Amino acid sequence: MMKILINGAEHSMRGGATAGDAAGMVKPEADVIILNGFMTDRSALLNDGDTVYLIKKGEVPTDEEMRRLMTSRHTPLIAERLRQCRMAVCGLGGLGSNIALNLARMGVGSLLLIDYDVVEPSNLNRQQYFTDQLGMKKTEASLANLKRVNPYLDYDVRDMYVDRNNIPGLFDGCDVIIEAFDKAENKAMLISYASKIYGETHIIGASGVAGLGCFTEFRVIKAGRNVHIVGDFTSEAQPGRGLMATRVAVVAGIQSNLAVRLVLGGLAD
């Protein structure tokens, strides 16, 4: 008998079995068959240890299939720890829309997504929205996009403007709070008040992301006991130095990777 991994689950098959036999066992309606990373057809012979993915075009994987997929990509311990996490993304602009997608792709189980704004044409140069989403609330547009990545995560969207008065209670149960606001005052306000109220929660902010400076200008500094800030601390968005997709995405990547590293601890290395 051969051991064949079909859509993430192990199956025993007799010698000489084909990809078509695997499809017959697990997903007869499949119209795309991927054998060890390459597209093939039903007549392909299988060998012991092969990995087969059977896809029906247009069909959304089940919750269980999605979990198996994440577990096989991320390893069981990391996938399980991230599935138990709740992370807040404050602001769904250039940083936040990218961070939210990164965290959804990582399989962070619960995401609190906050913004008060709507998608406008000037956002499309760097934010993860699409022309057919112009005029939509960023919370609603983000939710739609994230559900296309992973429909089985818990998404908690809040159309609101964060100020010092509504921070208490807002982040209860969060393992990480990510500051992804646009205005400097709002950034400093959130970091300052959230770090006081949520002293046991990791807080990750950003400062200095505009322009096209080299990535080596970025630093991550630790402040207090639970705060990290990413950026070059000087590149302010201003006329002549705008916010650009390529550089903003780097900082969003650093913030999201740090969020994942902090909750995983030793599992990350």
Place this chain on the structure above:
Amino acid sequence: MNIVLSGETVNLERELTISELIAKYDMKKETVVVELNGELPDKDQYDNITTKEGDRIELIRFVGGG
């Protein structure tokens, strides 16, 4: 009085409030988070807390864009 500001020893002629220290370095209180001896004091206290000999202070500057 000597304090350590961003890792460098700085001599101050007199004790300053955190708000005064921020202004001295041409920054705005609203866009700075101050780390004082490893802690982040309440923003509301920046007018009341004064520098002490040997304080280790970081002025973390936030700029717009995100």
